[in-house]
Amino acid sequence: MSFLHSVRDIFRGRAMGTAGLIWLCVILFAALAAPWIAPFDPLDIDPVNRLTEPGWPHLFGTDHYGRDTFSRCIYGARMTMLIGLGSVAFALVTGGAVGMLSAYFTRLGNFLMRGIDVLMAFPALLLALVLMTLLERSVVNTIIVIGIVYATTTARILFGMTLKLKREVFIDAAVCSGAGHGSILFRHILPNLISPLLVQASFIFAFAQLQAAALDFLGLGLPPEVPSWGNMLSESRIYVTRAPWLLLYPGLLIILSVFSMNMVGDAMRDSMDPRFKDDIAGV
Amino acid sequence: MALLEVKDLAIAVAINGRLVPVVRGISFEVEAGTTLGIVGESGCGKSLTSLAIMGLLEGSQVRITSGSIVFDGQDLLALPPERRRAVMGADMAMIFQEPMTSLNPVYRVGDQITESILQHRRISRAQARERAIELLRLVRIPDPEGRIDSFPHQLSGGMRQRVMIAMALACDPKLLIADEPTTALDVTVQARILDLMKELQAETGMAIMLISHDLGVIAETCDTVAVMYWGKIIETAPAAELFADMAHPYTRGLLASIPVTDREVDRLEAIPSRVPLIGETVTGCAFHPRCGRARPVCADIDPAAIAVSPSHSARCHFPGEDSA
Numbered sequence: 001m002s003f004l005h006s007v008r009d010i011f012r013g014r015a016m017g018t019a020g021l022i023w024l025c026v027i028l029f030a031a032l033a034a035p036w037i038a039p040f041d042p043l044d045i046d047p048v049n050r051l052t053e054p055g056w057p058h059l060f061g062t063d064h065y066g067r068d069t070f071s072r073c074i075y076g077a078r079m080t081m082l083i084g085l086g087s088v089a090f091a092l093v094t095g096g097a098v099g100m101l102s103a104y105f106t107r108l109g110n111f112l113m114r115g116i117d118v119l120m121a122f123p124a125l126l127l128a129l130v131l132m133t134l135l136e137r138s139v140v141n142t143i144i145v146i147g148i149v150y151a152t153t154t155a156r157i158l159f160g161m162t163l164k165l166k167r168e169v170f171i172d173a174a175v176c177s178g179a180g181h182g183s184i185l186f187r188h189i190l191p192n193l194i195s196p197l198l199v200q201a202s203f204i205f206a207f208a209q210l211q212a213a214a215l216d217f218l219g220l221g222l223p224p225e226v227p228s229w230g231n232m233l234s235e236s237r238i239y240v241t242r243a244p245w246l247l248l249y250p251g252l253l254i255i256l257s258v259f260s261m262n263m264v265g266d267a268m269r270d271s272m273d274p275r276f277k278d279d280i281a282g283v
Numbered sequence: 284m285a286l287l288e289v290k291d292l293a294i295a296v297a298i299n300g301r302l303v304p305v306v307r308g309i310s311f312e313v314e315a316g317t318t319l320g321i322v323g324e325s326g327c328g329k330s331l332t333s334l335a336i337m338g339l340l341e342g343s344q345v346r347i348t349s350g351s352i353v354f355d356g357q358d359l360l361a362l363p364p365e366r367r368r369a370v371m372g373a374d375m376a377m378i379f380q381e382p383m384t385s386l387n388p389v390y391r392v393g394d395q396i397t398e399s400i401l402q403h404r405r406i407s408r409a410q411a412r413e414r415a416i417e418l419l420r421l422v423r424i425p426d427p428e429g430r431i432d433s434f435p436h437q438l439s440g441g442m443r444q445r446v447m448i449a450m451a452l453a454c455d456p457k458l459l460i461a462d463e464p465t466t467a468l469d470v471t472v473q474a475r476i477l478d479l480m481k482e483l484q485a486e487t488g489m490a491i492m493l494i495s496h497d498l499g500v501i502a503e504t505c506d507t508v509a510v511m512y513w514g515k516i517i518e519t520a521p522a523a524e525l526f527a528d529m530a531h532p533y534t535r536g537l538l539a540s541i542p543v544t545d546r547e548v549d550r551l552e553a554i555p556s557r558v559p560l561i562g563e564t565v566t567g568c569a570f571h572p573r574c575g576r577a578r579p580v581c582a583d584i585d586p587a588a589i590a591v592s593p594s595h596s597a598r599c600h601f602p603g604e605d606s607a
Contacts, residue, residue, distance in 0.1 A: 168384055169379050169380075169381050169384045169385040170384060170385050170386055170387040170388075172339050172377075172379065172385075173377070173379060173385045173386075173447070173450070174387070174398075175337075175338070175339060175371070176337050176339070176371055176372060176376060176377040176451075177371065177372035177376070177398070177399035177402060177450065177453070178368045178369065178370075178371045178372030178373060178399070178402045178403060179368075179372075179398075179399075179402060180365075180368060183402070187398070188387055191387075191389040191390070192387070192388065192389050194389075
């Protein structure tokens, strides 16, 4: 109940955030129920009906192998959710651990944070491209690579916040009561970082979707046979004049999902950080 | 043997790779069940001393350069970290100046109290919660069963300081270090917290080391008083004796700068000039540039502690003299 209450508190009076949340729920539902709601098998080839225009029974038309675009879009939602959640989890766990440990053990931090600085010196997409070329194209590798890219920013943010938190008097009080390093880090510092972590997660989720689509489009992300929105864009780009719907639908889905996630992230940040409260800022 | 014996403790701060002394060799003892007050103005090293005893200087720019801290027969500075953690919170506890920031904002106060109990005692969570309620009752928090599930921001400053005291008392410590426990509180709340500490001392028999810049607080609560100036203890005596007959000009100056209500005073006495800066070198007595009774010898020789009476000593060449 209290979870539902806090969700309600975050989204009450924030129309854009609510719309974003609803859209993401739709995508999540499509991802979970893909085998039951997709009218066709996303991999079924039907050369007779290749490049048909949107209509019935192919709502979004078919591609150059005659595969149903609507079904592929629904299965693509699966990949979007998988890559998004996977890279968020990877980025938060590794980036969070590096940031917190670096701030807490300063000597280790001097070493680790310089590594993070080096990684951050690369543009995000370039870093992902370099890492991807070293690895095989697979779902897991895509998650790891995108996770590493966004672990750097997470580490930076948590580094700063942990530095500030560890000087709080309540941490001294915990040390005084005999708490060890593990207990201080995980029981006293980490719970204070939950809300910034949640906000960070929402933005990473949005960027990860874009990043994954970009990697797919450049032919370095998921294996080509996997139906993902980025792969669909990549495969059909040569048909853009003959069958523009092949780019239209996955493109729109990417835009809408990233936009929705950003709106949800804004709503979460606004509700958690008093400095961004709409009523105070008068926005 | 005293419960806490601090001998020749010296603390220095690393500034640009240079160690600048801040506490310059202080020695004092706290007997079981008694209250020692350490008084001095900001920057005299009184808080650093308490942090050193609690082991909170680790990993900072501040180092203990010499001396020993013996608590209950164990040299704390020589103990390995795990053994030291077992002492901290259990036999020795601390309360801080800022009740607003010394409780973790994301935990209910009950969880914070049970946490420190569970750290040291092998009892169940339910038993620890019982104990926490008992502790809240002990520190006179009304409706402890209800308050135990409050978050810190739902409590007033005085209440939070009471919760801090409850946390500190969780494992029946032998020594409670209180660093300016009432400075951030209203005067009326101050008196009640001090009374509470005295009452709890009478009930549990713990020793208290009270650090304050407020002579009034010290006079009210302490058995023994140590006055610190520029990193040294310049006068120490039983409270009654000290306030009856102050031997060091600095102690007199401190008292004279407090407003009194029982007679008409036009101007408050201030101690002229300022404390030497950290790292500044002063030859002779550190107080001589500000001292009314300074003579040539004061600028050359740093006075040793001179016994004014068997229990009262002062670091002054001319203890007890009236200022010129």
